[in-house]
Amino acid sequence: MLITQKHLSKSFDNELHEVLDLFMQMGHMAAEQILIATRALLAADEATAKKVIADDQLINQLDIKIDEQIILLVTKRQPAANDLRLVMAVSKGIVDFERVGDEAEKIARMACKLIKDGASPRGYSEVQHLSNKVHVMLLDAIDAFSHMNPQQAFSVLQSDAAVNEEYRSATRALMTYIMEDSRHVSRVMNILWVLRALERVGDHAKNIAELVIFCTSGKDVRHTNFMQVEKIVQQTTDAGSNK
Template structure:
């Protein structure tokens, strides 16, 4: 396991500031992870109460992003971090942006759940939403753990898992389009499921982004827009 070991500083407060950034990012990540779980549950069970809760919590996620951005700016201005310390601050800044966008996607799913609340039983797509939801929730869990532990191998596993989410999305899309062609009356409800699956696919993309940020943090490598093979090749050089 590759890990980053942040150096201790003469100023104890500097260490506290960096640890606080990391802790707040993980706290925000945990909140976003629960949003995914709740949003998918609202879709699966047609639970409008859970959907409303997801929508309300989204405001808290937005406030956390702003607060973390401000905290990162203060550390940059007051501490002028370098090397791994600077990478940590930059990673938190980028990571919180992806977390906020994941919160936005969970918010969209919750809205779809409300729209589907009165839908007829038996509509196809719910099982696919549940399965994709489980996949992206596991990605979120793993990528937050990778960040907490500065674990490059686990981050790479998350990037690989995004490919599976993409495959599931394409397969579900084909099935739903076929269903709509066979029963035009289902188009409106099916479109809500399609948008739900699209949001889940986007959550997978953002989880991969965070995994790439972790690799940058630990290794100093910018692996954005790289294939999995290219990532592995670059990491094997280090």
């Protein structure tokens, strides 16, 4: 991992790296849960779907563990400047990873419901496509955080716009189908909930990417004009290359 520098205190380095390692572990676990939940839905695999639901507790436990370690780290070491920004980013990022786990659980529950009630006549290809996109997006956000790469983080923000448009397009198509044929409303609605969960995963990936920009630039870009964010990222990249 490339996101920390050496400090005078070896103990601080060790404690910070332990927190960061757990953070990365939690992120990859959440991303994997999305992939597995989607596969369970597409394959009508109830056993796998139920395992995703049960395994959400593992992500919740990591959430609690990392939170406790952050509190201890801040209390004992009182990090300042860049280190404090990084610790704050991790504290916010674990909330997003925990919610990604929750979205995976929702998808798994919808999978169980569709297995019980019968498959939806439409929407599975849209689920597959959107799932692939947000999974890649989330992995890219995690990698951007690992290497503190603002350019890669900005690419994730760009991907979110495409994911949102694809979600809206799929939703419109399925709603039109329901209006034309109301026999399978409840089943198609379950697919719409799955698509909504996947769109939310994209939002959480975007949040992680914004944290990378916060750490590297010192600027909170959550409510910032897209073109302004691009300018901040370019300035940060230029400053880094001139060091």
